[in-house]
Amino acid sequence: MVCESVFRSEDVPAADRFDYWRELMIQTIAPLELTSDHADDFRASMHLLELGAVHVWPTALQSLRFRRTPRLIRQSDPERLHMSFVVRGTVGIVVQPGQEAIHGPGDLCVVDSSQPFDCHAINGRGPMEGVGVAVPKEMLALAGDGVNKLLGHRISGREGLGALLAQFLTSVTTDTGSFQASDGPRLGTIVIDLMSALFAHELHADNALTPETRGRTLTLRIRSFIQQHLADPRLTPRAVAAAHHISLSHLHRLFKEQDLTVAAWIRHQRLERARRDLTDPALCHHTICQIATHWGFTRAADFTRAFRTHYGMPPRDYRHKALGTQDETHR
Incomplete structure (x- = not known):
């Protein structure tokens, strides 16, 4: 600390x-x-x-x-x-x-x-x-x-x-x-x-x-x-560079010293927001697809694949473990 x-x-x-x-x-x-x-x-x-x-x-x-x-x-x-x-x-x-x-x-x-x-x-x-x-x-x-x-x-x-x-x-x-x-x-x-x-x-x-x-x-x-702007599915490195009036190569140079590329950092932030919402009891009535879409994931399969790769389990299992709820298909 x-x-x-x-x-x-x-x-x-x-x-x-x-x-x-x-x-x-x-x-x-x-x-x-x-x-x-x-x-x-x-x-x-x-x-x-x-x-x-x-x-x-x-x-x-x-x-x-x-x-x-x-x-x-x-x-x-x-x-x-x-x-x-x-x-x-x-x-x-x-x-x-x-x-x-x-x-x-x-x-x-x-x-x-x-x-x-x-x-x-x-x-x-x-x-x-x-x-x-x-x-x-x-x-x-x-x-x-x-x-x-x-x-x-x-x-x-x-x-x-x-x-x-x-x-x-x-x-x-x-x-x-x-x-x-x-x-x-x-x-x-x-x-x-x-x-x-x-x-x-x-x-x-x-x-x-x-x-x-x-x-x-x-x-x-x-x-x-x-x-x-994480919720905007149009948020891409090119869109970020344009919003700040810099070239795409300049944007990549700014992130060069980071562990993640610009695109990877955007994806990581979206996954973290989605993970937080999946474990929030107040949002248990929202489907996994709704949460993924809210944070800029336009394809459910892409979200599930990225989530499993990052957190080691599918989003449904992660939510079930965090909230102790039943499988969404049986609720």
């Missing part, structure tokens, strides 16, 4: 919880001034993942204000960019006097540990929820004056590269058990690539990205596109 730690304010007495959380924020982000209307019995939790030099943490907390002042910057500066993906509640950020941006669910926001900021995390109905990311500035393709234009501004996490980053953060923080310790730095590299690509897109500075970052980001976009 990747290196991870879980923190809960409930692990300490009520009178000590806010101070406990303040110290945790100082260690995770940077020295901050924290205030809250709930300081007498503060409730918060954090799941910290260390992905190489990148730190990612889903968190839930009561309404809170945290400030990074010039005095605190002089005291200590880890020189990191911090991005937050808002899941529930709102975050108001002031990076310059008189200029406040409000971020709601689905938004991304960025602050710099080297510059002052004033944030209010608020949710009137339950805890504020989000995912935080901390990245050393020198590891990003874009930093300095360019990224300064994005500090505090609202960036959409519902479309394009913002959605791809938000989806990856959500996935990596909800499925940690499937990762090995050696996966941490690789996952951190993906976060850095996605953040760099998102900043370059927002600043219209794609030329600032390295060829490696562009290639890895394009591969992630293609994988996301494939997963969103």
Whole structure:
């Protein structure tokens, strides 16, 4: 598993919880001034993942204000960019006097540990929820004056590269058990690539990205596109290449370092989705043919052959073993 730690304010007495959380924020982000209307019995939790030099943490907390002042910057500066993906509640950020941006669910926001900021995390109905990311500035393709234009501004996490980053953060923080310790730095590299690509897109500075970052980001976009269109039987490598305005040979080169070809990866993803549905009790009234067709298999015989080859038994037997149901022909 990747290196991870879980923190809960409930692990300490009520009178000590806010101070406990303040110290945790100082260690995770940077020295901050924290205030809250709930300081007498503060409730918060954090799941910290260390992905190489990148730190990612889903968190839930009561309404809170945290400030990074010039005095605190002089005291200590880890020189990191911090991005937050808002899941529930709102975050108001002031990076310059008189200029406040409000971020709601689905938004991304960025602050710099080297510059002052004033944030209010608020949710009137339950805890504020989000995912935080901390990245050393020198590891990003874009930093300095360019990224300064994005500090505090609202960036959409519902479309394009913002959605791809938000989806990856959500996935990596909800499925940690499937990762090995050696996966941490690789996952951190993906976060850095996605953040760099998102900043370059927002600043219209794609030329600032390295060829490696562009290639890895394009591969992630293609994988996301494939997963969103698995049900379309017309999804082929040629269709994928056309949708991304690249040649078929370019597409194959992007997947060359993978264990599977593009076509094989599409088939594998379809089989996994079909396998998941076959073992879902809520879908037991759907026939095997219906499930196969839903995931882009136009010929039942092709699906059965591919499923048996991949999982070692026909889909009917696999379903029977998973659900304990009778053979479909006798139900």
